Structures are given as C-alpha cells and as structure tokens.
Amino acid sequence: xxxxxxxxxxxxxxxxxxxxxxxxxxxxxxxxxxxxxxxxxxxxxxxxxxxxxxxxxxxxxxxxxxxxxx
Numbered sequence: 648x649x650x651x652x653x654x655x656x657x658x659x660x661x662x663x664x665x666x667x668x669x670x671x672x673x674x675x676x677x678x679x680x681x682x683x684x685x686x687x688x689x690x691x692x693x694x695x696x697x698x699x700x701x702x703x704x705x706x707x708x709x710x711x712x713x714x715x716x717x
Contacts, residue, residue: 675681694702
C-alpha cells in the first residue's frame with residue numbers, strides 16, 4: 648500500500664489491532680458543516696435554468712408567507 652500513500656499513515660509495521668481513538672485521528676470539528684456547504688453549492692450549481700427559477704419563486708413565496716405570519 649506504499650504506492651497509494653499509506654506507508655507512513657499505517658506505521659512502519661502496519662496498523663496492528665483495532666484502530667485508533669476518534670479524538671486521536673485529528674478530525675476536523677467543522678468537517679460536516681464544510682461538507683454540507685460544499686454539497687449544497689454543488690447541488691445548486693448543477694440545477695437547470697427552469698429549476699433555478701422555480702427555486703427562486705418558492706423562496707420568494709416562502710418569504711412572503713413568513714412576513715404575513717410574523
């Protein structure tokens with residue numbers, strides 16, 4: 648697996664036993680928020696013109712309804 652970049656990540660003898668603790672992996676606490684924004688932007692940029700217009704109208708109508716409620 649060294650050719651795929653996992654030589655150092657797994658240690659010199661490989662990872663023997665059950666994995667590491669989740670806090671010791673150096674996880675990014677904002678990774679899920681970052682992934683959500685990235686996926687949302689990707690979804691929005693792949694919409695067609697008609698779908699974007701329908702979405703804009705739906706947001707506008709939703710804002711009008713919220714204005715009437717409050």
